[in-house]
Amino acid sequence: xxxxxxxxxxxxxxxxxxxxxxxxxxxxxxxxxxxxxxxxxxxxxxxxxxxxxxxxxxxxxxxxxxxxxxxxxxxxxxxxxxxxxxxxxxxxxxxxxxxxxxxxxxxxxxxxxxxxxxxxxxxxxxxxxxxxxxxxxxxxxxxxxxxxxxxxxxxxxxxxxxxxxxxxxxxxxxxxxxxxxxxxxxxxxxxxxxxxxxxxxxxxxxxxxxxxxxxxxxxxxxxxxx
Amino acid sequence: xxxxxxxxxxxxxxxxxxxxxxxxxxxxxxxxxxxxxxxxxxxxxxxxxxxxxxxxxxxxxxxxxxxxxxxxxxxxxxxxxxxxxxxxxxxxxxxxxxxxxxxxxxxxxxxxxxxxxxxxxxxxxxxxxxxxxxxxxxxxxxxxxxxxxxxxxxxxxxxxxxxxxxxxx
Numbered sequence: 001x002x003x004x005x006x007x008x009x010x011x012x013x014x015x016x017x018x019x020x021x022x023x024x025x026x027x028x029x030x031x032x033x034x035x036x037x038x039x040x041x042x043x044x045x046x047x048x049x050x051x052x053x054x055x056x057x058x059x060x061x062x063x064x065x066x067x068x069x070x071x072x073x074x075x076x077x078x079x080x081x082x083x084x085x086x087x088x089x090x091x092x093x094x095x096x097x098x099x100x101x102x103x104x105x106x107x108x109x110x111x112x113x114x115x116x117x118x119x120x121x122x123x124x125x126x127x128x129x130x131x132x133x134x135x136x137x138x139x140x141x142x143x144x145x146x147x148x149x150x151x152x153x154x155x156x157x158x159x160x161x162x163x164x165x166x167x168x169x170x171x172x173x174x175x176x177x178x179x180x181x182x183x184x185x186x187x188x189x190x191x192x193x194x195x196x197x198x199x200x201x202x203x204x205x206x207x208x209x210x211x212x213x214x215x216x217x218x219x220x221x222x223x224x225x226x
Numbered sequence: 227x228x229x230x231x232x233x234x235x236x237x238x239x240x241x242x243x244x245x246x247x248x249x250x251x252x253x254x255x256x257x258x259x260x261x262x263x264x265x266x267x268x269x270x271x272x273x274x275x276x277x278x279x280x281x282x283x284x285x286x287x288x289x290x291x292x293x294x295x296x297x298x299x300x301x302x303x304x305x306x307x308x309x310x311x312x313x314x315x316x317x318x319x320x321x322x323x324x325x326x327x328x329x330x331x332x333x334x335x336x337x338x339x340x341x342x343x344x345x346x347x348x349x350x351x352x353x354x355x356x357x358x359x360x361x362x363x364x365x366x367x368x369x370x371x372x373x374x375x376x377x378x379x380x381x382x383x384x385x386x387x388x389x390x391x392x393x394x395x
Contacts, residue, residue, distance in 0.1 A: 025267075032268055036275070039243065047235035120349030120362040156364055210350055 060153040063160065065175030067095030067182050071106070074187035077206050085206055090197045091185040095174045098148075098161040103174040105182070109142045109199040109223040111216075114183055116191040117148065117163045118155030125192055125210050126167045132213070133171055138220030141199075149176035149183040150191060194219060198226030230291045237283050238368025241377045244276055248384040251391050260391045269392035270317035270324065273385045277309040280381040287365070287374070296361040298342040302378045305335030309385060316392075325389035332389075336382040342375035 071091040075084050090106040097103050105112055113129065115122040129144075137144050146169065148160045157163035164173060176182045186195055188208065196205040196219050204222055211219070251269075254260045284303055287293045295303065309331055316324035342361060345351055349362040364373050372380075 028263070028267055032263075032271070036272075040240075043236055043239040043243070044232075047232050047239060051231045051235050118363065120346070120364065124349040156367075 057153065058159045060151055060178065063098070063151060063153070063175065064178045065095050066177055067093045067174065069093050069181055069185045071185075073185045074203065074206075076187045076189060077193075077208055083203075083206055085187060085203045088203050090195070090201050090203045091182075092201065093147075093174060093182050093185065095176075095182070097173045098175055103145065103172055105145055105147065105174055106197060107201045108197070109226065110145050110195075110197045111138050111142060111219045111223055112145050112147060112186075112195045112197065114147045114149050114186070114188055114191055114193040114195070116150040116152075117157040117160035118152055119150075119191045121210055122192045123157065123163075126164070126169065128211075128213050129216070130168045132216040133169065137171070139224040142220055142223040143172065144220075145172045145174060147174045147176055147182055149180045151176070151178075196223050198223060200226075202226075230287075233283070233286060233291075234366050234368055237279075237366075237377055238372045240279060241372050241380045242369070244380045244384040247272070248380070248387045251384075251387045255387065255391055264391055269388040270313060270320075273328070273388040273392075274310065274313040274317045276381050276384050276388075277306060277313055280306050280378060281310050283377075284374075293365040296363070298338055298345070298361045299374070301338045302335050302342070302375065305331050305338065306378065306381065313385070313389070322393050325386075325393045328389040329386045332382040332386040336379055336386070339375045339379035339382060343373070343379065346373055346375065 069091050071089055073091060074088060077083060092106040094104050151160055190208040193208045194211060198204050204226055288295050309328060312327055313324060345361050346364055367373050
């Protein structure tokens with residue numbers, strides 16, 4: 001018995017110490033958790049306070065056009081080999097620009113660029129197009145027309161007319177509809193895409209992807225020589 | 227004002243906090259003075275919370291907001307999603323050696339994030355934008371520099387540093 005009492009006391013002290021340690025650990029976890037929740041709460045409040053109202057944004061339905069398309073749609077651009085659409089009649093698109101002025105694609109010598117405002121590749125190429133336009137653009141008798149397609153008011157560089165204006169583009173723009181019908185009619189699957197049409201309305205060239213700056217003049221010359 | 231816009235801002239601000247945590251922890255690691263409270267109680271739960279937030283955030287933006295994840299987004303998800311379970315179990319068990327799994331996974335994810343960020347900044351490298359999900363598209367840009375791969379990189383770095391902080395004795 002004389003040896004049990006000290007052992008029991010030591011055990012009791014050990015248990016008491018362990019209970020204190022656990023209580024302290026629990027208290028610390030609550031503090032850390034509380035601090036974490038407080039930081040999260042502050043962040044949410046700051047986020048709500050700093051995200052602006054978006055109700056005054058221009059909506060997609062207000063920007064999208066209603067182009068009328070005549071003619072057979074073109075097949076998709078093949079990944080390799082000759083483009084089967086070359087020599088085919090281009091679909092004729094009667095549409096309008098952002099201000100409602102009539103724009104026509106497909107019935108005259110044109111270099112047509114299909115672009116999407118959110119597309120980083122289009123954004124990268126746009127300054128090159130503007131520089132080409134400022135330097136004289138396509139030859140006499142050939143028009144440069146952009147088709148604003150695949151628009152999405154939740155994505156970057158909205159609205160597209162602002163995006164084009166900010167880049168300094170002042171040429172013709174045809175606005176595609178909500179279903180990107182003009183884009184589809186030309187058999188395209190990616191932006192930017194380029195189409196060259198001759199004076200008789202035949203397709204001379206199609207390409208998806210960025211052009212080298214030197215290619216702009218080549219496309220203009222191609223349309224002019226036809 | 228939409229819930230998604232608020233969520234994007236929350237993720238952006240959380241990323242700023244994660245950057246601050248990562249920098250402070252890295253300094254403590256380099257100086258060899260990781261505080262006991264950080265090492266023993268905070269590092270692994272915080273790393274788990276970061277992985278869980280990144281996972282939940284990516285699912286919210288793809289499944290609710292409708293932002294299509296590109297190929298590189300998927301590679302980053304592959305590195306991030308398992309970290310929730312790996313770090314969570316380690317946090318509960320007090321496994322200080324979890325850095326041996328967490329750091330390599332985070333490093334792989336961080337490398338993919340860096341390549342993704344470079345593609346965002348150099349869209350011409352990525353070719354034309356198909357409608358599906360080009361890796362060059364910037365769905366979110368908070369505070370002028372926090373795009374989705376930037377946020378992911380922040381999370382991977384913070385997780386690595388916190389896992390290493392939990393390892394120190």
